[in-house]
Amino acid sequence: MEQNMFETCVKQLVTITLDKPVTTEFYNGTLFVSTITEDQARRVFHALSKSLGQVQVSPIGDTGEFAYDFV
Numbered sequence: 001m002e003q004n005m006f007e008t009c010v011k012q013l014v015t016i017t018l019d020k021p022v023t024t025e026f027y028n029g030t031l032f033v034s035t036i037t038e039d040q041a042r043r044v045f046h047a048l049s050k051s052l053g054q055v056q057v058s059p060i061g062d063t064g065e066f067a068y069d070f071v
Contacts, residue, residue: 010024014047036064038059
């Protein structure tokens, strides 16, 4: 499946912010990042918010996965 430029840039920003490779996947416009800690999720949230504007983050249970919605 072909990624668009937005998704590619967002995934690169996540990798740069965390300074380590993580699993990132877009589904229906929502970015899912795993497996990360709450502190790492917060850092990603701030980086995305600073670069892209309003972002909402939600933990996916206790799985270490977080969902980021761009609003």
